[in-house]
Amino acid sequence: MRDVAALADVSIKTVSRVINKEKYISETISRRVNEAIQRLNYRHNLAASQLRAGVNSSAVGVILVDISNPFSAAVHRAVEDVFRETGIAVFLASTDEEADREKAAVHAFSKRRVDGFVIMPASHDQGYLLSEIAAGTHVVIIDRPPAYLNVDFVVSENRKGARLGVDHLIRHGHRRIGFIGDWPTVASSQLRLAGYEDALAAAEIERDPRIILQGFADAAAVQQATENLLAADAGITALFVAQNALCAPAMRAVFARGKRKEIAIVGFDGFDGADLIEPGLTVIAQDPTLIGRTAGELLLRRMNGENPEPTGQMLDTHLIVRGSGEIPGPFRVKDASLA
Amino acid sequence: MRDVAALADVSIKTVSRVINKEKYISETISRRVNEAIQRLNYRHNLAASQLRAGVNSSAVGVILVDISNPFSAAVHRAVEDVFRETGIAVFLASTDEEADREKAAVHAFSKRRVDGFVIMPASHDQGYLLSEIAAGTHVVIIDRPPAYLNVDFVVSENRKGARLGVDHLIRHGHRRIGFIGDWPTVASSQLRLAGYEDALAAAEIERDPRIILQGFADAAAVQQATENLLAADAGITALFVAQNALCAPAMRAVFARGKRKEIAIVGFDGFDGADLIEPGLTVIAQDPTLIGRTAGELLLRRMNGENPEPTGQMLDTHLIVRGSGEIPGPFRVKDASLA
DNA sequence: GTAGGAGGCACATCCTTATAA
DNA sequence: CTTATAAGGATGTGCCTCCTA
Structure with a gap:
């Protein structure tokens, strides 16, 4: 200069x-x-400029479980779109469900004086963010309800959505419905399991822990576990798959046993091309773009000085019927109005 | 302090x-x-520290066409993994194939004194980066060969890969093979078209511009264009789909016409779950993780002071046979060794 | 309306001092 | 008199704030 x-x-x-x-x-x-x-x-040199001006970096940090998951990627894309025109840059980190990596990422971004965070928490307790918030950094939590922290958050109706999906299977005559879910420590996964249990309870179906499978290292493990479940002759006639990345491997297991048209499947948030499969994958759909945009806008609002009471937004999910969830089960159902 | x-x-x-x-x-x-x-x-305050120490931000900028494309997301994830342990933070921007947005992102990150860039170029000419490089910022280009710029790059064998895929269709008896590709301005798309033409030329098949479709605003446009192509009675018996995001909509069009088992399809880099479709999508597979990791390591090497001659890495692609590419065409083939 | 200068943001570099072995 | 350890102080990094003309 x-x-x-x-x-x-x-x-x-x-x-x-x-x-x-x-x-x-x-x-x-x-x-x-x-x-x-x-x-x-x-x-x-923006850094020098902002140092002198006493303002932050006009950057935000986005911390997701895994950017290579299409759900996360869509969320991120929406957040990025909110900030692009404002000249605010976006840092990104993935945690792979490890709380330590979440904290490390927060720390790394905090040292760089980000103005705010959008976090899909891997941690079980986000209390550690209180000091960041006290220092004036804004936080929006997404996908999973925050724990021990009163901040803006944007999540899908996980429990209601899961209930909707399992209800759907029950209405199609299923009572032995396997649950395939993420690690039980994941908050959204707990809610989806709760929704599954809600549906069972409402239909007076006993919950059987042996057909509730949770936590897999990779796709191969999901497929193997699903195959074992089907082979166990546990009377399974339907599966509720509670996370997008689990759907394809679970379907592979079903198809490999030649049960493509026998085992009903409903997924929570499937994948692109799921409609091309025969039968198409019936899913409970979320709106990752809306989640990301809402989170970005909430954050931007606070960065612009507004300071309302924190709001928690629960975004609706909806059922997309494609065939796999409508395979009839062995039990007669009185309700004639099947979706 | x-x-x-x-x-x-x-x-x-x-x-x-x-x-x-x-x-x-x-x-x-x-x-x-x-x-x-x-x-x-x-x-x-890292910024103040680095200002005084006269070093850069220990951050890098990753600029991709669209992080919500699974290929881009996988690349990004691999780059992030390279830098995580080093304490280097990663900025991310998407360009949607707009050269201006690429330049804006470079500028935004440059002001923040990033040490390096990983860029999937939307621009037709990356000469504008020369001034960044002169200022000591390192650049690695990925996915598409750099233009007017002598820097490290990591790309797939686009031309060879496309040739491989179209050869495969020809060997299965097809001679009227539609090409469905990205915008013709995209360098990798040009190479894939060239590969398609190579294969036609080798088999002495005339190139017909009417069955070469390029550049679509969204998935619906791809599907519509494919439907029009099939309806045009142009004698199409096979499709080569030259980009991952185009595969699902193209297949939807084929399936909608009830030609699931008649029109052969080979995709360049399909999508997760493509094996579950009936028939499974035969693809030319790339390795986005390897691309990202290699690019990250090349960049890190230069950030650590090494300064070898720029290297261009062409990563091999390979054919994954799943059924859709092996639907026989109307022409007899002498070669008995069909893959 | 248009321009310049002193001073300081938060930190590290370079130099110096002090004690002990 | 070196060498290692431990700490402090002046100065300067690129830029903006505040004051001045």
Whole structure:
């Protein structure tokens, strides 16, 4: 900046004025300064600028479980879109459900003075964020309800959604419905299991822990576990698959046993192309783009100085009927109005 | 930091020493300082530290076409994994194939003094990066060969891969093979089209521009265009779909016409669950994780001071046979060894 | 309306001092 | 008189705030 000032033969302060497009600079000087900037290949140092101005980095940190999961990716994309036009940059980190990595990412971004966080928590307790919040950093929690923290959050109706899906299977004559879910420590997974149990209770079906499978290291483990469940002759006629990434491997297991048209399946948030399968995968659909956009807007609002009471948004899910969830089960159902 | 020093009753410099874990600090003082840090909820300001030290931000910028595309997401995840342990943070931006947004993202990250970029270029000419490189910022280009820029790059064998896929269709008796591709301005798309043409030329099949479809606004447009192509009675018996996101909509069009078992399809890099479809989608597979990891490692190497000649890595693709590409065409083939 | 200058943001570098072996 | 350990102080990093003309 000093060099630019020297070349343009003005003071440093004037260069600063030109860069920040302040008022009261003549056209002539502005042009001269800009030419010097070009010639010297000068680049404004935002960090120094913000240090002096006493403001934060105009950046936000997004912390997700795994950006390579399409749900996370869609959420991120929506958050990014909210911030693009504002000149706010977005940091990204994945945690793989490890609370320590979540904390490490928060710390790394905090050192870089981000203005806010959008977090899909892997941690069981987000109380550690209180000090960040006290320091003026804003936080929005997504996908899973926050624990020990009163901040804005945006989640899907996990429990209601799961209940909806399992109800659907029950209405189609199923009573032995396997549950395939994420790690039981994951808050959203707990809620989906609760929704599953709600549906069973409402239909007076006994909950059988042997057909509730949770927590898998990878897709192969999901497939293996599903195969074992089907092979166990536990009388399973339907599966409720409580997370998107589990759907494909679970279906592989079903198909591998030749039960494509016998075992009914409902997934919580399937995958692109799930409609092409025969039968198409019936799912409880979420709206990751809306989650991301809402979270981004809530965060941006606070970054702009608004400070309302924290709000928790529960976004509706809905059933998409494609065939796999409508395979009839062995039990007669009185209700003729099957979806 | 001043407050911490005051509370711990040491000099600012000593606090700095503790934070940076320099040698020659006594246990006692170190503990006292750390307590003060805790008590004051102090957070080290990386920006100020790096300003004074004259180093960059220990952050990198990743610029992709669209993070919500699974290919991009997998690449990003691999890049992130390379940098996680090094304490280097990752910025992310999507361009939606708009060169201006690519430049805006580069500029935004450059102002934040990133040490390097990983870029999946939307631009037709990356010459604008020369000034960044001159300023000491490192660049690795991925997915598409760089234009007007001599830097490290990591791409798939787009042309060879496409040729492989179309050869496969030809060997199964097809000669009227529709091409469904990305915008023709996209470098990788051009190469895939070239590969398609290579295969046609080798088999002495005339290239018909009417069955080469490129550039779609969204999935619905792809599906509509494919339906029109099939309805046009152009004699199409096979499709080569040159990009992952185009596969599902193209298949929807084929299935909607009831040609599931008649029109052969090979995709360039399909999607998760493509094996569950009947018939499974035969694809030319890339390795996005390897692309991302390689790019991250190349960048990290330069950030660590190594400065070898730029290398261009062309990663092999391979054919995954699943059924859709093996639907026989109307032409007899002598080669008995069909894959 | 237009420009410049002193000073400081939060930190690290370089130099210096002090004690002990 | 070196060498290792432990701590402090002046100065400067790029830029903006506040004051001045």
